[in-house]
Structure formats: C-alpha cells, structure tokens
Amino acid sequence: MHDDIHHEAWRDRVVPALLDAVREGDVAEVRRWLADGLPANWQDVEGCSLIFLAAYHRQWAVVDCLLAGGASVDLPDRRGWTPFFWAAFNGHADIVSFLIGRGASPDARNEDGEWPLFWAVYKGHTSVVRHLLVGGAKRNQLDAEGHDELWLAQTLGRQDIVAILEGPRARHTNRHVRNSPNETM
Structure with a gap:
C-alpha cells in the first residue's frame, strides 16, 4: 500500500453516500469530503480509488475535482x-x-x-x-x-x-x- 494515501484511517469513515456522490457526479459533495480531510487518493480494500470510480462512471467533473485536490x-x-x-x-x-x-x-x-x-x-x-x-x-x-x-x-x-x-x-x-x-x- 501507499503510505501517503492513509486509506486505512478513512476506512470506517467513508460512507456509501460519498461513493454515491462520486458515481452520480455530485462535485459539491466530493469537495466537502476533501475539505473535511479525505485524501484525494483514497482507495478501498481492493485499491480502487475515487478517481477510478469517477472515470468508470464517466463523471468528468468529479475526476477534475479529485485531480485538483491532489489525486493521481x-x-x-x-x-x-x-x-x-x-x-x-x-x-x-x-x-x-x-x-x-x-x-x-x-x-x-x-x-x-x-x-x-x-x-x-x-x-x-x-x-x-x-x-x-x-x-x-x-x-x-x-x-x-x-x-x-x-x-x-x-x-x-x-x-x-x-x-x-x-x-x-x-x-x-x-x-x-x-x-x-x-x-x-
């Protein structure tokens, strides 16, 4: 795992609502999570990142939001x-x-x-x-x-x-x- 991601610390805090926001293209909600300290490179247990999820669902504005927040x-x-x-x-x-x-x-x-x-x-x-x-x-x-x-x-x-x-x-x-x-x- 990548030490700079700190996904373990967020494992219990990331709720389905955030993943739904990414899938649905709710940029404001994604920005709120990032402002609250969620690492832009957060990954689930399989290593699937938020940017991966956003790209999969063709949520271009969310991808750009995550990139602006420092995601790779x-x-x-x-x-x-x-x-x-x-x-x-x-x-x-x-x-x-x-x-x-x-x-x-x-x-x-x-x-x-x-x-x-x-x-x-x-x-x-x-x-x-x-x-x-x-x-x-x-x-x-x-x-x-x-x-x-x-x-x-x-x-x-x-x-x-x-x-x-x-x-x-x-x-x-x-x-x-x-x-x-x-x-x-």
Whole structure:
C-alpha cells in the first residue's frame, strides 16, 4: 500500500453516500469530503480509488475535482490497473481520451507486465488504439514472449489495427517496392 494515501484511517469513515456522490457526479459533495480531510487518493480494500470510480462512471467533473485536490490519475489498484488501463482494456475510447488529456500515462504496465495498447489490440478496440497512439503510447513494446502489438494484430487478423499500427511506414514501404528497379511490367 501507499503510505501517503492513509486509506486505512478513512476506512470506517467513508460512507456509501460519498461513493454515491462520486458515481452520480455530485462535485459539491466530493469537495466537502476533501475539505473535511479525505485524501484525494483514497482507495478501498481492493485499491480502487475515487478517481477510478469517477472515470468508470464517466463523471468528468468529479475526476477534475479529485485531480485538483491532489489525486493521481495513474494510481493503480492492487493488480496494478490504473483507470486508464481499465478503460483501454474495456474499449472505452472516451475515457481513454479524457484521461490522456489529464496526464494519464498511456504506457503504464500492470503487475503482469501488460500495457494498455497490447490489450486494446488483443480485444480489437480500434478506436482505443487510435486514441492511445495519438496520446503518445509507445509502439513496439515487447511482452514476456518477445511479441509486440503489431505481431499481435497480424496474428489475430485485425487488419484495421495492422493498418493503423503500420501507418505511413507501410504506405512508404509499399511505394518503395512498386518503384523498385527490379519491378517488371
């Protein structure tokens, strides 16, 4: 656990009303709790933070409120999943885009060494792949077996994602092949 979170001290004090306020987007109630001393990085026993809960329920104003109160957009749960990782895994491009705009790391790895782009490719979330790449996700990261996301997309036959991952490089390579001096007509 993170010593700076002090979630244990708040375990008995956080009531369902606060969690409901986060889920429902009641920024005033969330601010009241923060003003009363609730750490912005409070986590439940599974490590689920308030910012994770707010992102899950697409409560953008609550996310911003928590960030203004000092919450970390990249605070992981006990499995190493950040709100951003969860959104990419589940194909929620709107959340991915929002969290990138709030400084989330597009390359954070969980405790199993997995990263958002690899999972987005695996699950076929084309729009998430686009948002990740625009948001600065690194390409060509390798998993434990030495495979990158392009290999995965090719292996799974996700041609739309292969085209995105290859991007201009593929068009340039194809143009070069067509114009080679060894080409016969």
